[in-house]
Amino acid sequence: MSDTILELTDVSLAFKGIKAINGLSFAVRRGEICALIGPNGAGKSSLLNILNGVYRAESGTVVFEGEHFHRMEPMKAARRGIGRSFQNNALFSGMSVLDNVIVGLSRHAKATLVEEALRLPRASTQEAAFRERAREVLHLFDLDLHAGTVVGTLPYGVQKKVELARAIVAKPTLLLLDEPLAGMNAREKEEIAAIIGRLNRDLKLTIVLIEHDIGIVLRLADHVVVLDYGRKLADGPPETIRSNPDVIAAYIGSDRAERAA
Amino acid sequence: MSLFLETLIGGVLAGTLYALVAIGFVLIYKASGVFNYAQGSILLFGALAFVSLKDAGVPVAGALAITVGLLIVTAIAIERLLLRPLTNRSPLTLFMATLGLSYVAEGVAQGFMGSQVRALDLGIEDLPMFLGDIMISQFDLIAAGVAALLVIALSLLFNRTRIGIQLRGVANDTLAALSLGIDINRIWQIVWAVAGLVGLVSGLLWGARQGVQFSLSLVVLKALPVLIIGGFTSIAGAIVGGVVVGAGESLAETYIGPFLGGGITPWFAYALALVFLFIRPAGLLGERQIERV
Numbered sequence: 390m391s392d393t394i395l396e397l398t399d400v401s402l403a404f405k406g407i408k409a410i411n412g413l414s415f416a417v418r419r420g421e422i423c424a425l426i427g428p429n430g431a432g433k434s435s436l437l438n439i440l441n442g443v444y445r446a447e448s449g450t451v452v453f454e455g456e457h458f459h460r461m462e463p464m465k466a467a468r469r470g471i472g473r474s475f476q477n478n479a480l481f482s483g484m485s486v487l488d489n490v491i492v493g494l495s496r497h498a499k500a501t502l503v504e505e506a507l508r509l510p511r512a513s514t515q516e517a518a519f520r521e522r523a524r525e526v527l528h529l530f531d532l533d534l535h536a537g538t539v540v541g542t543l544p545y546g547v548q549k550k551v552e553l554a555r556a557i558v559a560k561p562t563l564l565l566l567d568e569p570l571a572g573m574n575a576r577e578k579e580e581i582a583a584i585i586g587r588l589n590r591d592l593k594l595t596i597v598l599i600e601h602d603i604g605i606v607l608r609l610a611d612h613v614v615v616l617d618y619g620r621k622l623a624d625g626p627p628e629t630i631r632s633n634p635d636v637i638a639a640y641i642g643s644d645r646a647e648r649a650a
Numbered sequence: 651m652s653l654f655l656e657t658l659i660g661g662v663l664a665g666t667l668y669a670l671v672a673i674g675f676v677l678i679y680k681a682s683g684v685f686n687y688a689q690g691s692i693l694l695f696g697a698l699a700f701v702s703l704k705d706a707g708v709p710v711a712g713a714l715a716i717t718v719g720l721l722i723v724t725a726i727a728i729e730r731l732l733l734r735p736l737t738n739r740s741p742l743t744l745f746m747a748t749l750g751l752s753y754v755a756e757g758v759a760q761g762f763m764g765s766q767v768r769a770l771d772l773g774i775e776d777l778p779m780f781l782g783d784i785m786i787s788q789f790d791l792i793a794a795g796v797a798a799l800l801v802i803a804l805s806l807l808f809n810r811t812r813i814g815i816q817l818r819g820v821a822n823d824t825l826a827a828l829s830l831g832i833d834i835n836r837i838w839q840i841v842w843a844v845a846g847l848v849g850l851v852s853g854l855l856w857g858a859r860q861g862v863q864f865s866l867s868l869v870v871l872k873a874l875p876v877l878i879i880g881g882f883t884s885i886a887g888a889i890v891g892g893v894v895v896g897a898g899e900s901l902a903e904t905y906i907g908p909f910l911g912g913g914i915t916p917w918f919a920y921a922l923a924l925v926f927l928f929i930r931p932a933g934l935l936g937e938r939q940i941e942r943v
Contacts, residue, residue: 441829467831479826481819491812492819496831498812502840505811516812559831 394419394563394595395440400449402435402619409435411619412449417563417612422589422596424606427616428639433599434476436616437565440597441473442466454562468496472561474552476568476599482541486532486551489540490523493555526558530584546577550584557588564588566598570605578602582609607631615639656784657904658897663790665896666797670852671869672876672888673801674845679882680821681841682733684744690870691755692846696721697853697862701770702763721850724755725842733838756867767863772854793855800851801889804844808885817841821883875923881936890934895919 395417402410410432417423425433438444439451442461451458453469472493481489497519500512527533530550535543540551549569556564569585570578582605588594600606606613607627615623615636623633630636671693678686699720703713732747776789808814819827820837828834856866872895880891902918926933 443825443829463825463828464831464833467829473829475826475829479823479829481822481826483822484815484818488815488818492815492827492832493830495816495827495833502813502836505813506807519812555830 392418394454395597396450396452398450398452400436400439400446400451402432402439402444402446408619410439410446413616413619413621414449415614415621415624417595417597419595420589420593421611422585422598422609423612423614424610425597425599425614425616426601426603426606427622430618431616432619433616434567435619437473437567437597437599440466440563440565441471467559467561470560470562471565472556472559472563473565474549474556474567474569476571478545478548478552480540480548480552480555482539484540485537486527486540486543487520487523487536489551490526490555490558491519493558494519494522496559523558526554530554546573546580549573549577549581553581553584553588557592557594560592562595564594564596566596566600568599568601570600570602578605585609652783653904654901656786657900659784659786660790661897661900662893663787663794663896664900665893666794666889667852667855667892668872668876668895669889669892670797670800670848670855672873672880672892673804673885674848674852675873675877676882676885676888677804677841677845677848681817682744682838683741683824684748685741685882686845687745687748687870688752688755689845689849689873690867691752691759692721692724693849693853693856693869694862694864694867695724695755695759696846696850697770697857697866698759698763698768700850700854701768701857701862704770705768717850718847721846722843725846726839728842729835729838734835752867756864760864765864767861768857770854770857770862772858774858776859789859796851796855800848801885804848804885807844813837813840872919875919877933878923879926879933881933883937884933884935887933887935894934895922898922 393416397416398414400410400413401408413432413436425436427433435444439446442458442463442465445461446458451461453471481492498515500509500515503509504512524533524536527536530553532547532550532554535547535551540548543551553566553569556566566585570581573581585596585598586609589596598610607630610627613623613625613627613630614621615630615633617639622639623630623636671689674689674693675686678684678689696717700713700717703716704710708716728751732751733744736744736747774789774792776787778785779788779791780786808817816827816832817837817840819830820832820834824834852869853862853866856869860866876888876891876895878891879894880887880889899915899918903912903915907914
């Protein structure tokens with residue numbers, strides 16, 4: 390296996406003529422946590438959406454596990470082992486925690502519709518295996534007690550854990566997290582950050598995440614890519630990012646702009 | 651009092667059929683976010699295919715099996731030729747597509763099977779039954795029983811199987827469902843096929859009462875107020891809505907009708923639906939839309 394799991398070369402994407410991503414290139418090494426940071430509108434979410442096939446890059450190439458993305462779609466991406474979470478918690482709110490996590494296993498389903506409808510042996514075995522795997526992951530996240538609870542009734546911090554559980558239950562090789570710490574208090578942020586760190590260490594999961602909390606990002610990530618207006622501003626280990634004058638300027642600059650607005 | 655009860659019970663029983671028709675809409679609306687105008691035509695198509703096969707001498711079980719097979723093939727064709735190419739288009743575009751589909755389905759059905767009224771005998775005799783001094787139509791009772799069984803089967807399918815869980819996932823958040831590797835095209839095929847089967851059952855029950863003919867496809871117009879009252883996104887809502895419309899219609903015809911010169915059944919459901927639109931636009935059990943601004 391090669392050391393690089395994901396490689397973007399000169400990727401661009403525009404919406405109605407406005408460049409969301411402009412000639413972006415970077416690589417993600419196997420087993421690292423790569424953080425995408427940058428002000429709002431820098432193109433971070435668009436980039437994540439390219440990586441799981443929601444959008445298609447207009448030019449440039451994306452290579453995942455040595456294979457070129459060709460007409461990528463979210464379902465295909467999931468089946469190739471790219472899992473993700475969403476910015477505003479895209480859980481199935483009316484369903485139980487356990488059911489949410491079981492849906493996360495969809496890409497591993499082998500039994501056919503007829504087998505499932507008639508409850509033939511292969512379907513029952515698969516169902517039992519799915520349940521067990523889902524319970525295992527709930528345990529990992531300390532969610533055992535909530536298995537039967539309807540997700541929509543849980544506090545936001547717990548929901549975020551359910552979403553992470555659902556994203557990793559199918560054992561993805563690459564996990565994309567869109568602002569996993571947004572909307573949380575300091576204690577919850579620490580807890581989720583610790584979980585992300587553990588997923589990366591214990592499961593050897595490669596993670597690409599978007600996060601605004603610079604303090605946590607610089608502690609958690611092995612590799613930081615800074616975006617601004619769809620371009621790459623900086624790319625490297627946290628130590629070099631911290632002292633990069635362009636990054637400092639961009640952040641302070643955007644702060645001022647926000648205050649002025 | 652017995653007149654009231656008789657009217658009420660007759661209305662409720664008729665309402666279960668409205669509910670059945672409405673469920674076909676709800677299933678598709680939940681899974682693909684489209685109001686399927688063609689549901690009535692597909693219902694007619696199913697009923698007509700069954701009658702034609704039966705009239706041609708095919709035994710009932712065989713005719714039923716072939717019709718079900720036809721509906722499944724139709725569902726797959728609709729998904730491939732209509733839904734897949736129109737993925738991510740606006741709901742109005744999809745609605746227009748189902749409008750076109752309804753003409754195609756009707757045209758094909760009548761082209762192959764003729765447009766004259768076909769009698770359908772399901773072997774259920776419509777004898778009145780008496781419960782004390784209340785008269786109940788035996789046919790209505792059996793039809794309501796069949797509808798209830800179908801609803802139970804559907805709820806088992808959607809709550810107990812993984813397909814059902816996936817379907818609810820798709821209905822809840824399509825993008826998230828896709829990102830987890832759910833094959834949405836497959837789910838659409840299944841849902842359209844199930845909706846077709848629900849349509850077939852309601853088509854056969856309606857057809858047995860009023861003959862299988864073009865006007866059967868107009869039950870769509872009966873389902874609309876039911877959906878407005880019950881909510882577009884809830885099967886339970888469709889049942890409640892159907893019963894409310896059935897009972898309301900029947901009571902109104904008996905008690906209010908005479909003062910208005912009779913014949914209020916055709917529009918009463920719409921008037922009721924209008925009231926609901928004012929006070930509860932999402933319907934009794936539908937999901938309220940929350941717009942984030």
